[in-house]
Amino acid sequence: MTIISDLINKIPSPCFVLEEALLERNLAIFARVQQEAPVKVMLALKGFSLFHSFPILRKTLPGASASSLWEAQLAAEKFGGEVHVYSPAYRDEDLPQILPLASHLTFNSVTQWERYAPIITKSSSHPSIGLRINPEYSPVKTALYNPCVPYTRLGVLENQLGDTLPKGVEGFLCHNLCESDSYALEKTLSQIEQLFGRFLSQLKWLNLGGGHLMTRKEYDVDHAIEIIKAFHKRYPHLRLIIEPGSAIAWETGFLLSTVQDLIPTPALTNVMLDISFTAHTPDCLEMPYKPVIRGAHDPQDGEKAYCMGGSSCLAGDFIGNYAFTEDLSIGDRLIFEDMMHYTMVKTSMFNGVVHPAIGMIKKDGTFVLWRKFSYQDYCARLG
Structure with a gap:
């Protein structure tokens, strides 16, 4: 423009x-992805939370993902739709306020889920519960942005789970990409199947996190659509989700x-x-x-x-x-x-x-x- x-x-x-025409250009790509592949695209507030633009984004995106109580409040109050919440560690005083806001609530460890399960089961709010998993693969070269470095604090390893999911868990969140291409997505899905395949039949949803830079000119959107469709064909019961941060506001x-x-x-x-x-x-x-x-x-x-x-x-x-x-x-x-992305939020x-x-x-x-x-x-x- x-x-x-x-x-x-x-x-x-x-x-x-912000340039409205460029934002709508990006949203057209995600509209196409959602039309042609069995996947829903959420706005990751950690990358772009300019709520003045939410009326534009809501036309294409069914909800937003949050990493904290305040982001969850912003999603519920300003965006609407589904609110997916994940935090590396929830605070006792925050979780009761998050529960009525969240449609999906993901925990970073089995310990955190077991700690808060009694509170959640007694609550009148019943978000769908997930665990963050570590696929032990990331293409990200900068350690500061790589959640799969050795001894990472982020996500559950395959060997930390038995053969059945903890009671009450319905989904997985896997976030291991950063401004990555469709071939990194393909590798990620392969890793999930290899390490966590025994659990997939027990799940209702799989959230593939952010880092899918589908709005970059070089990104192979056709390839991404095909691998998502192929994965879903193998696991048709799974609801697939992605939550791009940078990609929504990329070059806008x-x-x-x-x-x-x-x-x-x-x-x-x-x-x-x-x-x-x-x-x-x-x-x-x-x-x-x-x-x-x-x-x-x-x-x-x-x-x-x-x-x-x-x-x-x-x-x-x-x-x-x-x-x-x-x-x-x-x-x-x-x-x-x-x-636009990762500036105003930081x-x-x-x-x-x-x-x-x-x-x-x-x-x-x-x-x-x-x-x-x-x-x-x-x-x-x-x-």
Whole structure:
């Protein structure tokens, strides 16, 4: 979607900007997947929880998945439909509040299920109970994002179960992917059958978690549909579920920033921005990855290199290096592409730096401002 400069100049800086047309483009892919394969697609709030967009998402997605009480409340109050809840460890004070909200409730260990089973069986709310399993396979190279590393705390191993499921368990959750392709999904299903096949006849549902990047241009959607159909043919009684996080909001919006200062050095020019990578786009430093800037490219020999510097005092709050066809000037606006997923859900107010506003460019080309933050918001987080 081409964004004219006149519109960009009307958007406050910094600002997270969702593009409605691009979000609907992604949802069309998931609509097709649900029509052609026996699988339901949930919104994973841990990746994208911009509730202003929920009226758009609800047209395609039947519910949302949550990782905590607060996310479950958000799903129930703002999204509706099914609410799938999984937490690595539930708190005594949270679970009674989660029960009336959840349609599906998954436990990270048999111990946690056995601990809370008496409470759940006595409750008037009866979500379908699941266990998270560890398939002992993940294609994820970055350890920080790999839930199947040795001695992981996430999920039940095959050798920790007997030949029958714990009483009351009706489903499995397997989450081992991160921005992965259909061949990783195929391998995952193979691992589940190999390690946990003896339980599949006892289940009602299988949740294949997130990390299915079906909206990436290179993703083979046809292959994913075929392997899901083939798996379901072998286990027709199973209800299959996926809960993408990144994929829903993949390449659907940007983070707008403004150049505040330029600091030249013999090797490069530091660009001082009104955003912070550590506070506003932490995945750039954690993954790490270098975000795309509209109109920029990797520096070639002889080109001026610009290093993007964040607005916090953290020495490592920078991303580089970039080159532009024209020299940058103070006041120039820069667009960091693909900044919807795992940004707003992970932002902080470290250093009290100005928090990006949130808005959307509608299909008619107009901009709507949903949220602007203030000093009072900063204070409210501290007491």
